[in-house]
Structure formats: C-alpha cells, structure tokens
Amino acid sequence: MWIEGKEVWKRIKRNHTSTILFLLPIALFSWLVFGGILVDASLSRGMKKLEQRLGADMMLVPQGQAEQAEGFLLEGARGSFYFHQNIEDVISKMEGVQEVTAQFFLKSLSADCCTSEVEIVFYHPETDFLLQPWIESQIKDGIKENQVVIGYAIEPENGKLRLFGQSYDVVAKMAETGTSLDKSVYFPFSALKEVLKTAKKKGAFLTDEQEKEALLSTVYINVLPGYDTSKVLEQCHKQLEEPFDVVYPRKIQSSMGEELNGIYTLLHGMIWIGGALLTALFFLLHMIFAKSRMKEVALLRIFGVTNGSIRNMLWTENLFLCLIGSGLGCLFGVWFIYPFGHYIGMVLHMPYLGPSGLEMLLQWVYTIGIVMAVGCLASLYPTWYVFGKEPYIALRKEGEN
Amino acid sequence: MVVEAKSITVQYKGKKYPVFKDLDIEVEKGAFFVLTGESGSGKSTLLATLGGYLTANSGSVLYQGEDTKQWNKKKWADVHGNEISYLPQSNLFLPYDTVLDNILLPYRFQKKKDLEQLKEQANEWLDQFGIKELAKYYPHELSGGEQKRAALVRAILQKPKLLLADEPTTGLDNETGEVVAKALKELALQGTSIIVGTHDACVEKYKTDGHHLDIIKSYR
Amino acid sequence: MKLQQNIRWIFGSLILLNGLLVASTPTVLFPVCKSGGVRMACYYTKQAEIGLGAAIAFIGLLLLLIQKREIRIGLSLSLLPLVALVIVYPTYLLGVCHSNSMSCHVGTLPALKVAGSILVVITLIYLRLLTRKEEEHVDRR
Numbered sequence: 001m002w003i004e005g006k007e008v009w010k011r012i013k014r015n016h017t018s019t020i021l022f023l024l025p026i027a028l029f030s031w032l033v034f035g036g037i038l039v040d041a042s043l044s045r046g047m048k049k050l051e052q053r054l055g056a057d058m059m060l061v062p063q064g065q066a067e068q069a070e071g072f073l074l075e076g077a078r079g080s081f082y083f084h085q086n087i088e089d090v091i092s093k094m095e096g097v098q099e100v101t102a103q104f105f106l107k108s109l110s111a112d113c114c115t116s117e118v119e120i121v122f123y124h125p126e127t128d129f130l131l132q133p134w135i136e137s138q139i140k141d142g143i144k145e146n147q148v149v150i151g152y153a154i155e156p157e158n159g160k161l162r163l164f165g166q167s168y169d170v171v172a173k174m175a176e177t178g179t180s181l182d183k184s185v186y187f188p189f190s191a192l193k194e195v196l197k198t199a200k201k202k203g204a205f206l207t208d209e210q211e212k213e214a215l216l217s218t219v220y221i222n223v224l225p226g227y228d229t230s231k232v233l234e235q236c237h238k239q240l241e242e243p244f245d246v247v248y249p250r251k252i253q254s255s256m257g258e259e260l261n262g263i264y265t266l267l268h269g270m271i272w273i274g275g276a277l278l279t280a281l282f283f284l285l286h287m288i289f290a291k292s293r294m295k296e297v298a299l300l301r302i303f304g305v306t307n308g309s310i311r312n313m314l315w316t317e318n319l320f321l322c323l324i325g326s327g328l329g330c331l332f333g334v335w336f337i338y339p340f341g342h343y344i345g346m347v348l349h350m351p352y353l354g355p356s357g358l359e360m361l362l363q364w365v366y367t368i369g370i371v372m373a374v375g376c377l378a379s380l381y382p383t384w385y386v387f388g389k390e391p392y393i394a395l396r397k398e399g400e401n
Numbered sequence: 402m403v404v405e406a407k408s409i410t411v412q413y414k415g416k417k418y419p420v421f422k423d424l425d426i427e428v429e430k431g432a433f434f435v436l437t438g439e440s441g442s443g444k445s446t447l448l449a450t451l452g453g454y455l456t457a458n459s460g461s462v463l464y465q466g467e468d469t470k471q472w473n474k475k476k477w478a479d480v481h482g483n484e485i486s487y488l489p490q491s492n493l494f495l496p497y498d499t500v501l502d503n504i505l506l507p508y509r510f511q512k513k514k515d516l517e518q519l520k521e522q523a524n525e526w527l528d529q530f531g532i533k534e535l536a537k538y539y540p541h542e543l544s545g546g547e548q549k550r551a552a553l554v555r556a557i558l559q560k561p562k563l564l565l566a567d568e569p570t571t572g573l574d575n576e577t578g579e580v581v582a583k584a585l586k587e588l589a590l591q592g593t594s595i596i597v598g599t600h601d602a603c604v605e606k607y608k609t610d611g612h613h614l615d616i617i618k619s620y621r
Numbered sequence: 622m623k624l625q626q627n628i629r630w631i632f633g634s635l636i637l638l639n640g641l642l643v644a645s646t647p648t649v650l651f652p653v654c655k656s657g658g659v660r661m662a663c664y665y666t667k668q669a670e671i672g673l674g675a676a677i678a679f680i681g682l683l684l685l686l687i688q689k690r691e692i693r694i695g696l697s698l699s700l701l702p703l704v705a706l707v708i709v710y711p712t713y714l715l716g717v718c719h720s721n722s723m724s725c726h727v728g729t730l731p732a733l734k735v736a737g738s739i740l741v742v743i744t745l746i747y748l749r750l751l752t753r754k755e756e757e758h759v760d761r762r
Contacts, residue, residue, distance in 0.1 A: 003509065003510055003512075004510075007509070010497055010498065010502075011495075011497045013497075014496070014497030014498075014539075015496075015497055295493070296495060299493050299494075299495065299506075300495075300506070301478070301481070302454055302481060302487055302489075302493075303481060303482065303487075303506050303507035303555075304478045304479065304480070304481035304482020304483065304507050304510075304511075305478065305482070305506075305507075305510045306474070306475060306478040306510070307474050307478070309510050335735065335738065336735060339731030339732075339734060339735055340727075340728070340731050340732070342726075342727035343651075343724075343727040343728040343731065345727075346724070346727050346728075390454065390455050390456060391454045391455075392446075392449035392454035392455035393455065395489060395491075395493060396445075
C-alpha cells in the first residue's frame with residue numbers, strides 16, 4: 001500500500017492538468033456541503049436556543065412597540081419602552097394565567113463608564129421562567145444585593161463587573177445565544193432604584209421615562225394548559241388601563257421553524273443536486289482521461305505490476321484527491337463562510353449560533369465522507385473500464401501490426 | 402524451449418483476415434531470433450502474443466513447457482515482472498516518472514527487489530548507452546533515440562529469460578544502433594532468449610560470428 | 622520568461638482587484654451604517670479602508686506595469702504593512718460598532734478580515750514566486 005501511495009503522490013504532483021481538473025469540482029462540492037452543513041447546523045442551534053427564549057405564550061409591550069419587541073426576541077436588541085403601572089400584579093390575578101413575570105430594560109448605556117458596553121435587564125428572580133433555563137452555572141440561594149447574572153459574551157474581571165463605578169459580583173453566566181443578548185447584564189428588580197441612581201450620578205444619559213423610574217418594559221405570560229389565550233387577552237384588555245400590544249413568542253417560534261425547514265430543504269437540495277452533478281462530472285472526467293489511463297495501466301501490467309496493485313493505485317488516487325479536495329473546500333468554507341455566520345443570520349432574520357472547533361472538525365469528517373462516497377461511486381465503472389483491454393491492444397497504435 | 406507457439410491464430414476484432422493463422426514457432430534457450438517482414442506483416446502482434454500481452458484466438462503458447470492458458474493474472478504478473486521482458490515499438494513511459502524511475506518500473510512494486518542495487522546497474526547501463534545524465538529527466542524531455550535506449554535499459558536490466566524487442570534499433574543513428582545491437586547480442590550470449598522484430602534493412606546489425614541467428618521472413 | 626510574465630499579469634491584477642475589493646467592502650458590498658450626528662467607529666474605519674484599498678489597488682497597478690523584478694519585490698513588501706492595516710483598523714485601531722445586530726459588526730468586519738487574509742496569502746505567494754531561485758532542473762526542450 002505504501003509503494004502505491006508514493007506512486008500516486010508522484011502522479012498527482014506531476015499531472016497538473018488532471019489533478020486540477022479533478023480537485024476543482026471536489027473542492028467546490030466540499031465547500032458547498034461544508035458550508036451548507038455549517039449554516040444549517042448553526043441556524044438549528046440558534047433555533048433551539050430561541051425556543052427556550054420564546055418559552056412564553058404571550059408577551060405584552062407598550063402600544064406601538066410590537067415590532068421592536070419581535071426584533072428583540074430574534075436579535076436580542078432591546079428598545080426602551082415602558083409601562084407605567086405594575087400590570088404584572090394585575091395579570092397574575094387573572095383567570096387562566098399559569099405564570100407571569102416582568103422585565104425592565106435599560107438600553108445600551110455609554111461605554112465609557114463601564115468595563116464594556118452592555119444592555120441591562122432587570123428581572124424578578126421569584127417569578128422568572130425565561131432566564132432560568134439559560135443560566136449555565138446555578139445560583140444556589142437566589143440572587144442577592146450587589147450580584148448580577150451576565151450574558152455569554154461579557155468578560156468579568158476576577159468575578160466582578162464594574163458598572164457606573166460600582167462593582168458587582170458575577171454569580172452566573174448565561175449560555176450563548178448568538179444574539180446581542182450575549183452582551184446583557186441581569187439584575188434583580190430590587191436593584192433597579194440603586195442602579196438608576198448610580199447611573200445618574202455617573203452622568204449616564206437617561207430618558208425622561210427612565211428618570212421617572214417607570215415600572216416595566218415587558219410582561220411575559222404563560223396560560224394554564226388547555227386554556228384559551230384569547231380569554232386571558234380579553235381580561236387584559238378589560239382590566240389594564242394602559243394600552244398595550246401583544247406578541248406571541250411561541251407563534252414566532254413555529255413560523256421560524258417553518259422557515260428553517262425551508263432553508264434546510266433548500267440547503268439539502270443544493271447538496272443533493274451538487275452531489276449528483278459532481279458524480280456525473282467525476283464520471284465524465286474519469287472517462288475523458290480513461291484512454292491515457294488505460295495506456296498507463298497496460299504499461300504497468302506489461303511490466304508485471306499486479307492488477308491488485310494497480311487497482312490499489314487507482315483507489316488511492318481517488319482517496320488522495322477526495323481528501324485534498326475536501327480539505328481545500330472545507331478550508332475555504334472556514335475562511336469564507338464561517339466569518340459571515342451572523343451576517344447570514346441577520347439577512348435571513350434567523351438566530352445564528354456558530355459551531356465550536358470540534359463541531360467544525362466533525363463537519364469536515366462528515367463532508368469527507370460524503371465526498372468520498374460520491375468519488376467512489378463515480379469511479380466504479382471507470383476503474384473497471386481501464387482494465388478492459390488486453391495490454392497490447394490498449395497500447396497499440398492504429399496501423400501497427 | 403523457452404517459448405513455443407502451437408498453431409496460434411490472431412485476428413483483431415472487426416478485421417476480415419487474421420494477422421496470422423495456425424502459426425508454429427519454437428525458441429530455444431539463448432536463441433537470437435529475428436523476425437523480419439514489411440510493416441503490417443504481424444511482427445509486433447506475434448511478439449505480443451508470445452509475451453502474453455495479447456491472447457491468441459486459437460492455439461496455445463507454451464512458456465518453458467507450461468501452457469500459459471492455465472495461468473492466472475497473478476502468475477502472469479510474476480512472469481512479466483521477472484522473466485519476460487518487452488521493448489515496445491513505440492516508446493512507452495509513465496509521464497509522471499523520471500527516466501530512472503521508469504526504468505525501475507517493473508521492480509518498484511516488488512518488495513523483494515533491492516532497488517538500490519538495481520539503480521546502480523541501471524546507471525551503468527545508461528552510461529554505456531551514453532544517456533547517464535538523463536536519468537533524472539522526464540521522458541518527454543528526451544529525444545526518440547534517447548527514449549529507445551532508456552526503454553532498452555528497462556527491458557534488459559534484470560537479464561530476463563526471454564526478451565521481446567520490437568524494432569529496437571529503428572530510429573537510432575547508426576552508431577547507437579550498433580551499441581544497442583551489441584548489447585542485445587551480449588545478452589543472448591549470457592543465456593537470454595531474444596526475439597527481435599525488425600524490418601529487413603536492420604537485419605545486418607544482428608549478424609554475429611559463432612552465434613545462432615534465426616531469421617524467418619514469411620510466416621503468414 | 623512566458624511564465625514570469627503570466628505570473629506578473631495574474632498577481633498584478635489579483636492585487637489590483639483585491640485593493641478595489643477592500644475599498645468597496647465598507648462602501649458597497651457591506652456598507653457601514655450611515656452616520657447621523659455622531660460619527661461612530663465604523664465611519665472612520667470606512668474612511669481608512671477606502672484609502673488603504675486605493676493604495677493597494679495602485680500598487681497592484683504598478684505591479685502590473687513594472688517589469689523589473691527587484692522593484693516588484695519591493696512593492697510587494699510594501700504591501701504587507703498596508704494589508705496588515707486592512708485587518709488591524711477594524712479590529713484594534715479603529716474598530717466597528719459592537720452590537721451583534723449592526724451590519725458593520727457582522728458584515729463589514731468579517732468581510733474586511735477575509736479580504737485582508739486573501740491579500741496576505743496572495744502577497745506571500747507572490748513574494749515566494751518572485752524570490753525563488755531558478756530551478757535546478759531545466760527543461761531540455
């Protein structure tokens with residue numbers, strides 16, 4: 001096998017034309033497969049995270065803010081919108097409501113004061129059902145004063161986060177979302193007044209509403225299983241004094257799921273079509289080179305190289321070409337597709353969560369597997385074909401007797 | 402007998418007449434056999450058939466008394482790698498291998514061969530043929546005559562039992578032709594049976610004193 | 622000789638095109654956000670990249686036109702710090718907007734990194750080709 005490997009390597013290095021002609025489509029196809037899997041897996045991963053984040057039946061926001069709220073759910077960019085009364089208490093008493101929790105957003109604050117530019121979220125640790133599944137390291141006895149939970153992309157210094165000149169203990173870190181939620185800091189509601197005060201003291205720009213210490217930004221509601229959401233909504237319309245818009249996170253989730261399925265079908269269709277094209281192209285290339293190949297094979301046979309050795313050479317060459325080609329393709333995938341992951345997510349309006357190194361390695365192995373299968377399939381007949389004539393016939397020129 | 406053909410007939414696919422029909426030939430050990438005839442008379446075909454590179458439509462080829470019809474591909478590969486050697490009419494090389502690697506081609510795939518020693522021998526032969534410095538070049542960089550000499554080195558490197566040489570001196574200048582013919586004659590003296598296919602004009606080159614030389618002209 | 626000329630044409634045009642690519646990345650291909658009153662980091666990055674891209678394209682043009690190998694080696698070497706700046710401006714020196722939801726962060730930045738890395742690879746290959754010794758093995762024909 002070693003001898004054949006060396007022979008094949010020489011052949012690949014010397015036969016520039018055929019090597020390039022074979023490598024190009026393999027690399028292109030590998031790039032397509034690798035890129036397709038990469039994008040698909042990243043979108044699926046983002047979607048899975050999104051499902052957890054959208055774990056509420058209804059989300060109430062101040063009137064006129066529905067669009068911004070949807071954007072927040074998908075991309076994590078929060079707006080500054082506020083309810084001025086504590087509607088959370090009112091809703092919790094309504095019929096059919098299983099759980100309700102509220103959040104307060106302090107939109108991106110100037111970066112100079114803090115270790116990094118962040119968005120601040122206040123939440124109710126007692127009633128919360130949205131953040132908990134996200135918290136990677138568990139908080140043992142609940143979040144206390146001077147403690148914060150931070151998003152994935154925030155790097156604390158020695159377990160502390162400086163915000164408006166104040167230092168807070170980081171007690172938990174959230175899992176990665178691939179959205180700007182990763183740059184959020186979570187405080188319990190009890191810290192709201194204190195944080196606003198220090199922020200103001202440090203000269204942070206606060207809106208009028210924030211100054212007035214408005215109460216809530218959004219309220220998330222889960223209704224009892226089997227209970228009609230519209231009935232809860234009806235009660236909200238009757239009992240809440242402030243006008244509001246409603247967003248249905250779970251519905252967004254299912255429509256996103258459909259969209260993802262569409263993308264999945266498209267990507268896989270592309271891979272299938274690409275695979276079929278490559279098989280055909282490969283076959284054609286093999287057949288184009290088959291005549292000169294047959295002569296080489298005949299020459300080897302005339303000088304006593306066994307058919308087994310020759311077959312080994314042919315397969316080894318296929319293997320090498322597939323390995324090199326798919327390596328190149330995947331390299332280009334990592335180079336040209338991977339950096340644009342979030343851009344793709346943004347264009348598609350889908351959450352995007354890129355793979356880890358190990359996952360990428362697995363995707364590469366997977367790609368090689370597919371490329372090899374295609375490569376072998378396409379060369380089955382040509383490999384048999386080049387043995388088809390007796391050596392002398394294969395080498396004989398027309399008119400030679 | 403090293404090789405004998407018993408009433409062999411070869412006819413190419415799609416051709417009306419056979420190249421030759423019911424041909425018998427016997428080649429003794431150490432014989433120097435020259436096939437002559439016009440081009441198209443079937444010299445190359447006969448050489449290929451005797452060497453096992455082409456199967457006869459009927460009749461049988463015996464190699465050292467064994468009927469080659471009984472042989473499998475492995476046995477053929479073994480014989481082609483070690484006992485029967487071939488100098489094709491057109492110079493056939495692997496384009497991606499250097500001249501030296503091409504010369505060593507029959508041995509590179511055999512584990513038991515001492516490649517270093519063969520390399521030395523090959524260089525000696527190349528030196529003798531005046532193309533030693535071309536060993537590291539690729540076949541397409543050589544002229545036709547140079548290629549022919551390199552192909553001959555490949556064919557005789559391991560002193561085969563049977564050498565089938567198809568037009569070994571054609572296309573060579575007179576001087577080189579003599580060198581090649583001399584090398585062949587020496588090889589025959591050392592016990593290799595040689596069958597040369599050539600057109601009439603070259604026959605003179607192979608004539609020797611004191612050595613058996615068979616010439617057949619018409620064998621159709 | 623022919624090969625050398627082909628190399629000059631191929632790499633000269635590749636570098637020229639890549640320079641244009643760098644200049645058009647923050648303006649046309651992945652435009653940064655329009656600056657309103659406040660000029661954000663990506664605005665300055667854009668200005669810098671336009672300049673860098675133009676300079677690189679100019680050097681590419683010179684590489685196309687100038688035949689003397691030593692000069693081309695010098696020009697290619699001078700490309701390296703410029704290419705480094707293509708990558709370093711948006712990442713360290715000037716930066717882009719920080720938010721994941723901003724196009725300059727998810728589009729312009731990676732595009733500039735990719736364009737820059739392509740240029741690094743091309744320039745290094747070109748330098749290697751320009752400085753390699755004539756091969757020992759000379760074609761006899």
